[in-house]
Amino acid sequence: MAFVFICFPLLMAAIAVAVASNRWRPWLLPATAIAHLAATVAVLAAGGAGASAGPWLVLDPPGRIVLLQVSVLFAFCAFYAVGYLRYRQDKSNRVFCACLLIFLSVVSLVTWSHHLGLMWVAIEASTLVTAPLIYFNHTQRSIEATWKYLLVGSVGIALALLGTFFLAYASLHAGLDSALTLESLLLHAPKLSKPWLHAAFVLLLVGYGTKMGLAPMHTWKPDAYGEAPGVVGAILAGGVTSCAFLALLRVYHICHAAGEDVYTSRLLLFMGLFSMAVAGVFTVGQRDFKRMLAYSSVEHMGILVVGLGIGAPALFGTLLHVLTNGLTKGVLFLSAGNIHRSYGSKSTDQVRGAMRRLPLSGTLFLAAFLAITGSPPFGPFISEFAILNGAFDAGRFVTAGLFLFFLLVVFIGMGATVLQVVQGRAPSEASTTAYRDGLLTGTPIAILLMLVLMLGLYIPAPLGALLGDAVRFLEGQA
C-alpha cells in the first residue's frame, strides 16, 4: 500500500514531463490528488490493515494525521493550481507540475517512514523539489528568495542529519544493532547513551526547526513565502512545515520514551514561545500581506512546539492544530494569491478595498484571518484552546500567560494589515488587472474554509478516534 502513495505520484510526474500541452498538463494535478486522497481515506478507514510495508514503512497514528492533512490540502491546491496556471500560459508549467507531483510523493514517504535516516532523505528531497516552485516567477526577487531558501534550508537539514547520526550512535553506544527504526529506538529508549541523546535532540530541534521555520532560523520564510506563487505558499506552509513537525514529533517521542521530558520540554517551550514573540514583533506594522502570512506561519509553528513542550495534557490539541493550521493556511495563501494577482502588488499601500474588487477572495481572506488567529467558531480556536487548557492542566501558568499574550499581539498586528487590505476603496493609483475570481480559483478555497469551520463546530467521530489513538501512541499506551 505504501508504494501506491509513493510511486503513483512519481509516475504521474513522469507523465507530466512527457505531456506536451501546457494547457492540459495541469489537470494531472487534480487527477493525482483525488486518487491520493481516495487511497488515504481507504487506508485510514481500514484501520491497521495494510498500514505497514516492512519495518521501515509503517503508517502509525501521527503519520496518518499528517498524511490526511497534506492529502486534503494538496487536493484543493491542485484544483486551484489548474485555475492559477491558466493565467500563466505565458510560461511553461512542465517543471512546476512535475515538482508538485514529486512533492506529493516525498511527503507521503515522510509520513510513512519509520526509519529516521529514510525520513531525513525524504525531508531533504522535499526541500529540493520545492525550490523550483519558489523560483517559478524567474524574477530577481524570486532568485534571491530561492537562494536563501536553499542555502538556509540545506544547512539546517544538514544539522538534522548530524543529529540523526548522533541518535544512531547513541543506540550503537547502548550495544544495539539495527539503529534507526522508530520501533527499536522506542523499545530501547531508556538505554540510549544520555550525552549523545541530548546532543542529538539539540541538533534535530535546530535542523528540523529550520525546516519548520522556528525563530531564529526562520529568516528564509518571509522571503520564500512572499515571492512564491500563492499555491506554493500554501503547499509550503501547510505541507513542508507539517512534515518537519512530524519529524520533530518522532524525536520528541523517542526522548519521551527515554524519560528525558524535563530536558526536552525546557528547550521546546523556549523555542516555541520565542517564535511566537518574533512573529508578534514582525506582524505589527507589516505592510506586505504575504510576508505577514509567513510570520503567521512562524507563530503557528511556535504554537505546535509549545504544545509539545507542555507534553501529554496538550498533545491532543497539538495534533488537532496540525490539521486546523494546515488547512487554514491553505485558505489564507490561496486567497492572498488571488488578491495579489488582481492588484499586481502585495503591499497595503496599493492593495485596499479587496472586498469590493474581489468579493469572494476578500471575504475568504478576512474569514481565514479570523480563523488563524483563533477566533471562534473556526477550527484553530478549538485546537489553540485545547493547548492552552493543557498548559493550565500541567500547571504551567507562565507559559499559558505568555501564550495568550503573544496570540493577542499577533491578532492585533495581523488584524491591522488584513483590515487595510479588505476594507475601503482601492486607491486610484492601484493598477487594475483582468483577474476576477473564477470557478477554479474561488471554489476550492471556499470549500476548504467550510472544512476549517466544520472542525471548529464538531470533530467527526473517526477523526476524534484517530487523534485519540495518536495521543495514546505518543504516550506509549498503544
Next chain:
Amino acid sequence: MTSLLDALLVVVLVMNLFALGTSRTYALIRTVAAQGGLLGIILLLVHRHLTISAVMVAVAGIAIKGFVIPAIMLRALRQAQIKREVEPLISPLASILLGASAAAFAIVFSGQLPLADPQDGALLVPTSIATLLVGFIILTTRFKALTQVVGYLVLENGIFVFGMLLIEAMPLVVEMGVLLDLFVGVFVITIIVNHINRAFSSLDTRRLVSLKE
C-alpha cells in the same frame, strides 16, 4: 592501521585550514574535491573487515564528492567567469586562526561525548566537528555565492566523517539517499547560482538584499 587513519584525518584538518587560507575560488573548489575524495579512502580504512555496502558507499562518495560535484562547480565557475579573488569578511589569516580554534574546541567538546568502542579512533569525532565548524566559518564570512556552496560542502564533509562510525548500522539505501540528495542539492544550487550571475551580473550575495523588513 590506526596511525595511518589518524594521519589521514590530520590531513583532512590541514585541508580545512588551507581552504580557509586560500583566496582563489578555483583552489578552494579543488581543495574541497580532494578532501571529499580523501574521505572516501578513509572510509575504506576505518573498518577492519570491509563489507560490500561500505565499499559501495566509499566508491559513490569518492565519485560524487571528489569528481562529480567539483566538476559541476568548476563549470559554474567558468560560466560565471570569475577568476577574481574571493573577498572575505575577515582576512585569510584571521580565518585560519578561527579555524584552528574551532579544531581546539572540537577536541574539547568531543571529550565530553563517550565513544562506544575505544577502537573507533579518537580523532574521528573531533575531525568531524572541526570540519563542520570550518564549513560554518566559510558560509558566514564569504560573500560569493559559489564560495558559500563550498562552505556547505565542507560542512557536509564533516557530517560524512561522523557517518563513518555508523557505516555498519546505516542501511545502504539511506547512505545512498544522503549522497543522492547532496548531488541533486548542489546541482539545483548551482543552477540558481548561474541565474544569480545572469540576473545580478555578479555572484556577490551582498547584492541580494531587496527582500527585507
